[in-house]
Amino acid sequence: MREVNAWTQLKHNRNWLGFWFMLPAMAFLIFFLAYPLGLGIWLSFTDTRIGRVGQFIGTENYEWLWDDAIFWLSVTNTLLYTFVASAFKFGIGLYLALLLNEHMPFKAMLRAMVLIPFIVPTVLSALAFWWIFDSQFSIISWSLKHLGLISQNINFLGDTTWARICVIFANVWRGVPFVAITLLAGLQTVSPSLYEAATLDGASRWQMFRHITYPLLTPIIAVVMTFSVLFTFTDFQLIWAMTRGGPVNATHLMATLSYQRAIIAGQLGEGAAISSAMIPFLLAAIMVSWFGLQRRKWQQGESND
Amino acid sequence: MSSVQIRDVRKSFGNFEVLHGVTVPIEDGQFVVLVGPSGCGKSTLLRMLAGLENITSGTISIGDRVVNNVQPKERDIAMVFQNYALYPHMTVGDNMGFSLKLRGASSDEINKRVKRAAEILALSPLLERYPRQLSGGQRQRVAMGRAIVRDPQVFLFDEPLSNLDAKLRVAMRTEIKELHQRLKTTTVYVTHDQIEAMTMADKIVVMHDGIVEQMGTPLELYDKPDNQFVAGFIGSPAMNFLKGHVRTNGVAVFEGPNGVKLPLKTAPTASDGRPAVYGVRPEHFTIADDGAEAEIVVVEPTGSETQVFAKIGGEQVVAVFRERHQFNPGDKVRLKPDPALVHLFDEATGKRLNA
Numbered sequence: 001m002r003e004v005n006a007w008t009q010l011k012h013n014r015n016w017l018g019f020w021f022m023l024p025a026m027a028f029l030i031f032f033l034a035y036p037l038g039l040g041i042w043l044s045f046t047d048t049r050i051g052r053v054g055q056f057i058g059t060e061n062y063e064w065l066w067d068d069a070i071f072w073l074s075v076t077n078t079l080l081y082t083f084v085a086s087a088f089k090f091g092i093g094l095y096l097a098l099l100l101n102e103h104m105p106f107k108a109m110l111r112a113m114v115l116i117p118f119i120v121p122t123v124l125s126a127l128a129f130w131w132i133f134d135s136q137f138s139i140i141s142w143s144l145k146h147l148g149l150i151s152q153n154i155n156f157l158g159d160t161t162w163a164r165i166c167v168i169f170a171n172v173w174r175g176v177p178f179v180a181i182t183l184l185a186g187l188q189t190v191s192p193s194l195y196e197a198a199t200l201d202g203a204s205r206w207q208m209f210r211h212i213t214y215p216l217l218t219p220i221i222a223v224v225m226t227f228s229v230l231f232t233f234t235d236f237q238l239i240w241a242m243t244r245g246g247p248v249n250a251t252h253l254m255a256t257l258s259y260q261r262a263i264i265a266g267q268l269g270e271g272a273a274i275s276s277a278m279i280p281f282l283l284a285a286i287m288v289s290w291f292g293l294q295r296r297k298w299q300q301g302e303s304n305d
Numbered sequence: 306m307s308s309v310q311i312r313d314v315r316k317s318f319g320n321f322e323v324l325h326g327v328t329v330p331i332e333d334g335q336f337v338v339l340v341g342p343s344g345c346g347k348s349t350l351l352r353m354l355a356g357l358e359n360i361t362s363g364t365i366s367i368g369d370r371v372v373n374n375v376q377p378k379e380r381d382i383a384m385v386f387q388n389y390a391l392y393p394h395m396t397v398g399d400n401m402g403f404s405l406k407l408r409g410a411s412s413d414e415i416n417k418r419v420k421r422a423a424e425i426l427a428l429s430p431l432l433e434r435y436p437r438q439l440s441g442g443q444r445q446r447v448a449m450g451r452a453i454v455r456d457p458q459v460f461l462f463d464e465p466l467s468n469l470d471a472k473l474r475v476a477m478r479t480e481i482k483e484l485h486q487r488l489k490t491t492t493v494y495v496t497h498d499q500i501e502a503m504t505m506a507d508k509i510v511v512m513h514d515g516i517v518e519q520m521g522t523p524l525e526l527y528d529k530p531d532n533q534f535v536a537g538f539i540g541s542p543a544m545n546f547l548k549g550h551v552r553t554n555g556v557a558v559f560e561g562p563n564g565v566k567l568p569l570k571t572a573p574t575a576s577d578g579r580p581a582v583y584g585v586r587p588e589h590f591t592i593a594d595d596g597a598e599a600e601i602v603v604v605e606p607t608g609s610e611t612q613v614f615a616k617i618g619g620e621q622v623v624a625v626f627r628e629r630h631q632f633n634p635g636d637k638v639r640l641k642p643d644p645a646l647v648h649l650f651d652e653a654t655g656k657r658l659n660a
Contacts, residue, residue: 193386193388193390196357196384196386196390197386197451199356199377199378200355200356200357200377200378200382200383200384200404201403201404201407201451202378202407202408203378203407211403216393
């Protein structure tokens with residue numbers, strides 16, 4: 001009789017019920033996010049290779065990386081790539097969003113067209129860029145030669161500086177739609193009557209942007225740029241399809257170097273260590289956005305002064 | 306302060322004309338209310354006055370200056386929007402001082418004027434708050450403060466009270482009227498609520514389908530509506546209309562539905578048997594032995610008065626009594642309209658027939 005009572009009690013316990021509702025999400029997070037992350041970090045402390053279970057070797061992988069010039073080059077590359085590409089994505093994305101927010105013919109079609117780079121699979125667009133920047137058959141070199149501006153093909157992906165510019169360009173091309181469309185959505189939440197009020201208050205177009213649009217857009221800018229930075233920092237596909245990190249490691253990012261060491265060379269432990277080294281950078285980016293994303297005082301409903 | 310002249314103004318959106326030649330003279334310091342059902346063009350007219358919409362034809366002048374091609378910011382007007390349009394990221398003080406800041410006023414000057422406006426509107430303790438932290442009535446006052454700070458020639462109000470609850474609306478109505486009496490700035494106020502128009506206006510402009518139906522003081526419109534539309538729009542509960550014919554053989558009388566006889570003071574200059582609409586306000590009915598026979602349908606006491614819905618000749622009418630009659634649904638009573646106060650309209654055109 002007592003056991004029945006306990007069971008009935010359990011059945012009616014809301015916390016117990018809540019636990020069962022949470023279980024699927026929890027299982028998903030544990031198996032697909034927490035476990036791989038944990039495994040990656042564990043591997044970075046072992047000398048695991050493909051085909052051989054590793055042993056715990058402490059921080060030896062990290063010590064090796066500390067003295068590895070190529071690793072440090074990849075860190076520099078990643079920071080440069082992320083910083084420059086994100087800055088361009090923000091600038092061009094904001095410009096496009098403001099443009100698309102205006103009344104103009106074929107507005108819906110133009111908005112749809114902006115999304116194209118985002119829809120095309122990354123590898124496909126990377127291949128297209130690979131071809132565009134090809135040392136022999138580049139359409140850019142061909143055009144410039146026919147215009148008489150250059151006499152020899154530009155070795156886009158063979159020259160370290162050009163290669164960096166090219167991959168950043170491709171990344172910006174691919175990343176702009178996300179920024180533009182998200183900011184456009186943000187712009188459309190700004191009430192038109194605010195602009196009318198500002199018109200009557202005597203604001204010029206620039207003053208409206210500076211005093212109304214931009215401040216009201218800051219929360220969404222914080223979100224979109226956080227995501228943009230995270231995606232760019234961890235980029236792999238574009239680089240791997242276009243340059244494989246070359247020439248002379250000039251475009252190697254931490255993600256591509258990690259893949260090369262772990263999968264191609266089979267040094268799982270070392271590759272995992274490179275991947276794990278990205279975590280502090282990503283955490284820093286998230287921290288910055290966390291503070292940037294804090295609800296500004298004007299967004300709060302309740303009085304708190 | 307200055308006068309405003311709206312002369313034969315038309316507005317088209319594409320091929321669709323929404324204002325068909327509107328002329329409204331507004332005197333210096335007057336409180337003018339544009340009132341009409343939604344879609345009548347009153348808000349469009351206000352926005353044209355503000356410079357937010359182009360004027361298709363006709364002229365609008367503020368003071369002596371035609372402003373058709375003058376930028377909104379040069380027109381020296383201030384507008385209060387229906388949703389207040391407060392800048393959410395600025396404090397109350399910054400909201401009110403924004404226009405001055407854009408004009409390059411010194412911060413001392415801005416502070417002084419914002420402070421003065423805040424005192425007028427009892428906003429002083431709220432200057433550091435953000436719009437989100439304010440109640441509806443407070444936001445409304447900030448929107449007015451933003452207008453006052455600029456000390457404009459003309460205030461424009463676009464349905465400013467429609468987002469407030471009923472009680473607050475009544476309070477703000479008085480507050481706006483008081484403010485106008487104090488500042489004496491020319492004001493154009495748009496609303497669809499005829500009670501707002503009646504209580505606040507020096508002059509009411511009743512608009513309908515892009516034309517002005519009638520303008521005049523509130524009581525002029527109430528006592529002598531030019532046409533059936535104005536008669537039905539102004540006053541609450543609305544005027545009762547009964548269709549029928551004018552009979553002028555012998556004593557003038559109105560023959561209503563099902564042959565009900567209703568009194569007329571004098572016969573209009575109309576032939577016997579002319580079809581017409583008989584209009585009588587609910588408060589102009591009395592109980593009298595020579596009244597028309599009516600059957601009571603519903604009785605709604607409100608305390609100060611009692612609304613009685615009754616059927617005269619099969620048509621439902623509403624009567625309002627201040628005295629407390631003992632009525633029950635189904636009772637037969639005799640309702641008599643005051644012949645001196647009835648209105649007669651042409652059935653086809655809706656134009657007023659009696660003097």
